Amino acid sequence: MARTNPHYDKLAAGYLFPEIARRAQAFAAENPGVRLHRLGIGDTTEPLVPAVIAGLHQGVERLATVATYTGYGDYEGDPPIREAIARLYRRRGVALGLDEIFVSDGAKPDSGNIQSVFAPDSVVAVQDPAYPVYVDTNVIAGRTGPFDAILQEYGGLVYMPCRAENRFFPELPTKAVDLIYICSPNNPTGAVATHADLARFVAFARQRRAVIVFDAAYSAFIKDPSLPRSIFEVEGARECALEIHSLSKTAGFTGVRLGWTIVPRDLVLEDGGPGKVNRLWRRRQSTFFNGPSNVVQAGGVAALSDAGLAECQIVIDYYLENARIIRSTLTSLGLTCYGGDNAPYVWLETPGRMNSWEFFDRLLREANVIVTPGSGFGPSGEGYVRLSSFGHREDVEAAAASIRDRLRP
Amino acid sequence: MARTNPHYDKLAAGYLFPEIARRAQAFAAENPGVRLHRLGIGDTTEPLVPAVIAGLHQGVERLATVATYTGYGDYEGDPPIREAIARLYRRRGVALGLDEIFVSDGAKPDSGNIQSVFAPDSVVAVQDPAYPVYVDTNVIAGRTGPFDAILQEYGGLVYMPCRAENRFFPELPTKAVDLIYICSPNNPTGAVATHADLARFVAFARQRRAVIVFDAAYSAFIKDPSLPRSIFEVEGARECALEIHSLSKTAGFTGVRLGWTIVPRDLVLEDGGPGKVNRLWRRRQSTFFNGPSNVVQAGGVAALSDAGLAECQIVIDYYLENARIIRSTLTSLGLTCYGGDNAPYVWLETPGRMNSWEFFDRLLREANVIVTPGSGFGPSGEGYVRLSSFGHREDVEAAAASIRDRLRP
Known part of the structure; x- marks a missing residue:
């Protein structure tokens, strides 16, 4: 009589990315034609280097x-x-x-x-x-x-x-x-x-x-x-x-x-x-x-x-410039953020002590930008969201512009 | 005070392939210039097909x-x-x-x-x-x-x-x-x-x-x-x-x-x-x-x-022909063997109830052929050795010839 490993049942409800995808899809269904800007999952987007x-x-x-x-x-x-x-x-x-x-x-x-x-x-x-x-x-x-x-x-x-x-x-x-x-x-x-x-x-x-x-x-x-x-x-x-x-x-x-x-x-x-x-x-x-x-x-x-590392460094610097664009946009709005200078992730304190998912929803609704709620990474992540710098420049710039122009103060 | 997972300590001495390699190396060192024939590890040898x-x-x-x-x-x-x-x-x-x-x-x-x-x-x-x-x-x-x-x-x-x-x-x-x-x-x-x-x-x-x-x-x-x-x-x-x-x-x-x-x-x-x-x-x-x-x-x-499967089948048939060569050689010597018709492995009963490692050593010494002792796969493998059909045709033929000509009856 085989039984399952009971420890799996302890795992808290799924991974957070499926829930992000669910909310994004629901928003897209209710708002057809709206362009979503994705700064959520930390997945590379630029081609492999020639070497x-x-x-x-x-x-x-x-x-x-x-x-x-x-x-x-x-x-x-x-x-x-x-x-x-x-x-x-x-x-x-x-x-x-x-x-x-x-x-x-x-x-x-x-x-x-x-x-x-x-x-x-x-x-x-x-x-x-x-x-x-x-x-x-x-x-x-x-x-x-x-x-x-x-x-x-x-x-x-x-x-x-x-x-x-x-x-x-x-x-x-x-x-x-x-x-x-x-x-x-x-x-x-x-x-x-x-x-x-x-x-x-x-x-x-x-x-x-x-x-x-x-x-x-x-x-x-x-x-x-x-x-x-x-x-x-x-x-x-x-x-x-x-x-x-x-x-x-x-x-x-x-x-x-x-x-x-x-x-x-x-x-x-x-x-x-x-x-x-x-x-x-x-x-x-x-x-x-x-x-x-x-x-x-x-x-x-x-x-x-040597050639490979040099070529890869150019791609890393590209992502770091994306991070700089995200940071400077957020800072210009008076928001408080961390990281993103020696790392691909920007860690944004939610304004007005909103919780992570509330601010996720607000960014989605107002600026059509998808981020990752900090609470998904542990209890001390509550009150933050993560913005990923992995993306094409034009997409990151469009996301930053949308936040700058449309996030209500 | 970190400790290790104690279950690792239960594992019976290493994997058997390192011991096979050790004995083969020792034999080679004592018998320089002797060509060893490898029918041991089940590793593919033929190139990937064009598809x-x-x-x-x-x-x-x-x-x-x-x-x-x-x-x-x-x-x-x-x-x-x-x-x-x-x-x-x-x-x-x-x-x-x-x-x-x-x-x-x-x-x-x-x-x-x-x-x-x-x-x-x-x-x-x-x-x-x-x-x-x-x-x-x-x-x-x-x-x-x-x-x-x-x-x-x-x-x-x-x-x-x-x-x-x-x-x-x-x-x-x-x-x-x-x-x-x-x-x-x-x-x-x-x-x-x-x-x-x-x-x-x-x-x-x-x-x-x-x-x-x-x-x-x-x-x-x-x-x-x-x-x-x-x-x-x-x-x-x-x-x-x-x-x-x-x-x-x-x-x-x-x-x-x-x-x-x-x-x-x-x-x-x-x-x-x-x-x-x-x-x-x-x-x-x-x-x-x-x-x-x-x-x-x-x-x-x-x-x-479809193209890939057809090309791969040719390679599989090549290994199966190797297996047939191994089987027919062993059978012609009056030895008893199994498998090798719908499988890449031939399972050879050791002659005279020798144990697996004894016969491994004998095949190595007399025919310079490396096989895998059956006892390495569990207690019921004792009294058998495994011969692998993965190899270049000329190498398998040379191994078979060496067994046929040099294994003493």
Whole structure:
């Protein structure tokens, strides 16, 4: 008599994007002919750069002949892509062994799967607001109690509030925690942790033998050279942190799919000396995964070449200019917003203390602009909405103009 | 104080392929200049067919222009690939809804991840021998006791022996079980379940509300039209089975990565009516996964087109001819072997009741041929070795000649 995993039933009602789509569709149905401006989902819109296109074609062509065809590769990605990733980190002064780099089909799978190697009763801390995958995957793994609809929190999960008062970077947890998820540049707030911010968490994690799961998926958007792009720029992080990264936003690979996780050999747990987490993640990946697509790896190597990185930087700067346009429009209206300078997301405080969904509806109704309600990312996201800079320039400009001209003061 | 998931420590020493590689390397080091013949790992060796190469190039090219670039697609794969899969099943008389098809990066991830939607205390039954992923992923999820080194079994796991006496298809479990993994054509035995074999398990599963996880990854090798290529050819299977499939062996996608799982809406569990497992798998995939690569999907659509299927069939027939060469060589030596007619694997009974590793060593030493010890797939694999037909014709012929000429009677 098979039964389902009961933890799935704890998940709070669906993902927020379906609800956004539902409201947008309902509005469009009632207002035919109205042009909707989408600043909601953080999905890349600009084509892959020439170097990447050439790399992908080469990857395909290699599979066309007996001499160059390859089947299964290394579970952790073949040497060329791992070497390219090691080079990327070396530019930032971070030395990695190739056996510390595990390439996958994206940061989302890695963010979700990494919890598998930790104890089922681990206490998990997340930034609040946070990327929902950190929370939902731990709910499914049984590390939380039920969802409290009043508090908008899962029992047993440690929420670390990120609000304007702390520059959207949390205070150290006051409870004992085992796993700490940190994302910088942050999704959804666009805040970027300073070296001192990360050093504080690294010291805490080393002292408590906690593990920091650091999500660096947006680090290519950091323009300020004083801000760390990797947690491994902080001394001691190799003993207490692992890092997840991706080409999704770095090189427009949201649909192509390539990411990676760095698991330092020096990472130490209560029950495992150096190397154990690295060995367990290797076992996890070799058991559940068969390596990233060889075609995609060829594109990834091209994206991380000097030419590829230079071309990708132009696209990133394009999105950052979109973010600047969004910010300056909002600021000119006297609204308060954050992020968007070293990150693709702008985090807008709702005016007049409206709640997130109320302001979502108002932006939709008055300016026909779709954003993402901050409350969808956790209780401390209430009172904010997220605006994404991923879009064609003309669409972003049209959205900004619509907000400027039509949002009522 | 973070700790590791203790279930990983239960896993019996590594995967068997590293041990095979170790012995092969040691032999090569002691016998420089000797040519080793590899009939071990089941990895495709022939190039992708022209239709697939063209499809992949088109998939890449679409990402090069603003008008055709796409980012995130559907978590379950975009409509064209799901429609192509639905067509494949329709040819076999199986009607599927597009919302019952979940496309992924391979049958291995799906085989490993599917257990996530079932209760943590589910009782799991596996064919013995079996593809190690079914076992190892349930060990990691905590559904077994420790490994018993004498019995070579995990506590709590129900082993269903597959030996010559039952044509390598198991009897019905005599214990209460919740999840039943069946692979046909089988890895490693090469045995193919008949319609009657599957009907017996379907009737059992429906009566007991158990779920059959059916792995059809090798079904393209079935030449005998009387043998079922999908469990959904059996009446009632939609209420008790899901099916995992892949282009790895069908179209040479071992490195390209594309697979899928069919979760019928009619599937019923003790605690969930029709649709619940489908909904939970959708939630699992949308939370942990971001859809298969869009480039790879384009190759998959091409592989499943009429032209692609016809071209792929030529490659499959090529491997099947390899299997015939291996079988006839072994048979001519008076050895007893199974499989290899509707499957890419030949399952060889060791002569003189040698154990699997002893005969592995003998084949390596005398004929310089590398095979896979059957005991690596479970206790009932003891006394057998698996020979893979994946290889270039000249290499398979050389291996066969070496066995014929040099294996001592």
